[in-house]
């Protein structure tokens with residue numbers, strides 16, 4: 001039987017997972033070839049934060065060695081990005097000139113760090129935070145300087161700040177919004193987070209932006225839009241991501257923010273599917289792996305077994321990989337018309353809970369300090385059942401709610417202010 005030629009462009013986390021799913025289903029009818037821009041086998045990008053912090057090493061974050069591909073009969077062209085897709089000939093061309101024909105093509109090119117408008121970003125000492133190579137270069141530089149700047153107060157920026165702080169640098173984080181993780185936390189939880197990180201020695205400049213990096217060839221500091229000046233020998237930019245879609249745009253495929261795919265993860269060309277951070281599905285793009293795992297499962301089911309199960313993006317909770325800080329956020333997180341907010345705060349214990357309800361159903365949850373009930377709230381959020389009688393007890397957590405459904409509870413636990 002002639003094997004179908006399957007080419008995958010990109011060798012990141014989505015591809016690694018897709019390969020596992022394909023092999024699990026017995027992908028013998030496919031002759032698989034992968035082109036990856038980065039050198040070597042796939043690694044766990046999530047673990048770049050612990051790697052930067054010195055909490056893990058390169059070997060521990062490797063997902064697949066180059067031998068693994070060979071052992072599984074998969075051809076890997078690493079360090080050789082695809083530069084052109086010829087959809088008429090069903091052929092790709094790599095930067096080194098390799099030409100390869102396909103029957104099915106999968107795009108998994110991920111995304112890259114979003115650009116900021118600041119001047120002089122090409123100065124030595126200004127880095128992105130996306131790849132193993134970035135971590136290598138940041139570490140090379142941070143060994144020779146005392147002060148570091150991190151730009152961006154979202155998940156990645158905070159993890160980078162924590163990592164550099166652990167490495168012994170004086171870290172200042174500059175964030176455009178008025179509070180940290182403003183896309184996942186409300187102002188109050190953002191303030192608690194700031195307080196915890198300040199206690200570790202990280203400084204914050206909020207509501208401001210870098211106008212220009214300063215230095216001759218090498219970074220010496222930054223000028224902010226407010227006019228303030230900060231000194232630093234190293235800066236890490238972590239302000240968001242942009243899907244890598246230029247390759248497919250050049251091939252004439254329709255893109256908006258990402259490559260547009262239908263519910264079966266197909267582009268408008270039936271021979272080309274896609275998954276991961278490069279896609280846009282029903283107006284959504286992706287920045288966490290949980291939805292990508294589901295995409296990999298469904299795509300493997302379709303490619304190997306011909307199953308046509310539609311993909312539906314589900315809410316994904318957010319957690320921060322900074323040891324000693326517990327936060328959990330899922331669904332909506334800001335007050336808005338039509339939403340009822342229930343909050344519970346115990347500032348002395350550093351505990352805060354906010355639950356947002358719409359039509360008696362949970363629409364969002366923000367937990368800070370004690371996240372033990374995160375999974376339970378998340379289940380309520382996904383189930384979308386009316387909560388009715390449970391609502392007054394909801395902020396006190398699962399144990400209280402479950403006890404409350406069995407016996408009468410008329411007073412909240414002491415020493416918690418609602």
Ligand SMILES: Cc1cc2nc3c(=O)[nH]c(=O)nc-3n(C[C@H](O)[C@H](O)[C@H](O)COP(=O)(O)OP(=O)(O)OC[C@H]3O[C@@H](n4cnc5c(N)ncnc54)[C@H](O)[C@@H]3O)c2cc1C
Nearest residue numbers: 010012013014037045046081082109110276277287288289
């Ligand atoms: C520091 C850091 C921490 C993170 N922490 C978390 C976390 O805690 N939880 C979480 O869920 N997610 C986290 N993420 C996000 C997660 O890593 C991504 O969602 C995931 O890696 C996306 O997988 P992907 O395969 O779509 O993209 P990627 O993993 O980026 O892989 C895409 C690959 O395609 C390559 N490529 C691009 N263009 C071409 C081309 N033309 N030819 C060949 N190859 C190409 C790229 O170089 C890259 O290697 C983190 C990300 C970073 C950077």
